Amino acid sequence: MIEKALDYFGKIDVLVNNAGILQQVLLVDMDSKTWDRMINTNLKGTFLCCKYVLPHMIKRRFGRIINISSQLAQIGGAALTHYCAAKAGVIGFSKSLAREVGSKGITVNCIAPGPIETDLIKDLSKEWKEAKKKELVIPRFGKPEEIAPTAVLLASEPDGNLYTGQTLGPNSGDVMV
Template identity: 40%
Template sequence: MKLAGKVVIITGGAGGIGKEASVCFANEGAHVVVVDCDPQQVEKVANEVNGLGLAVDVSRRDQVDWMVSEVINRYGKIDVLINNAGITMDATLVKMTQEQWDRVISINQTGVFHCTQAVVPHMIREGAGRIINTSSIVGRMGNFGQTNYAASKAAVIAMTQTWAKELGRKGILVNAVAPGFIVTPMTEKMPESILQGMKEKIALRRLGQPRDVVNVYVFLASDEASYINGAVIPVDGGLSI
């Protein structure tokens, strides 16, 4: 097992890509901390992976600080943080409300800042750690109707590369993964005509699976990625080329 004994926090860990990550990291021997905003789903997934489940809104710094203290009290360390939590509230620029802008930025961007800033001092103390941030190809390419989401995911890339420079000398590696169109409960509700149009834009002519993204998470968290820092790895089937 690649991650035996590692303590891994996965935000957004109770659904979609995050749930797949929770299961896969547990299978690799990690102590998984499932963090999400839905208490019932958090408890369900945490029980499934024999991990610790914490219901947290990552936009709330007080809740994030509580989450980190709970993990330290339980395990004494944090080896890996996966900033996977994210939401969408789509609208074109002229129709986007302040609430839509603020909420997406608060989860997708400020939440990443909160969790990383709260966790890093404990990694510095250990002289090692991995931060894995979930960006998106939209953060580099933009997307119709996603001003808020694209801005938040571009910010994740900028924060990743800044933190890689700041924290690398302290033994902490910071990288990002940029998924493309991935099969999730959200895409499963889309009309087939829309899904077909999405597939035609992808070189591989198919949508990705959550496991495609999680495989990269596992690699970046493992010893095999010990000289990768500040990278933004696309997992998009060739959509961004």
């Protein structure tokens, strides 16, 4: 994927790791295959994309890496331990990577959205969705177009220049830092 992008565009300025899966299952009912699938998709995928784009960004001494986490990484969620662990791992990974590559002109940040009206949450129970909306300060789920400006900020120059190792949370007030 990285090689194809480089062949087509000649450079990569911004990497947004936004792939993810979500499945509700209680930990006591979870098998290791379910755990591994969640970790591999939501955390290992971020690792691999970063690993293979970094040599190019380091050589150019410029890059913006934006990893999509979740507000659940910061507060947890019943029947979502594997998801929360993976997304918390993305935040820790991003902070550490920011420290590794900041002096090379590369910023690394996270966006930790609250529930967003996408296919990711379509299979969550109606009960969970209704209860979650009641917990939110702004009692509704966000839309993708409400998250995109956060990515644009982090990717932009000079506006995003001083953001690194940060987790920004467009999450309807679910997490307030």
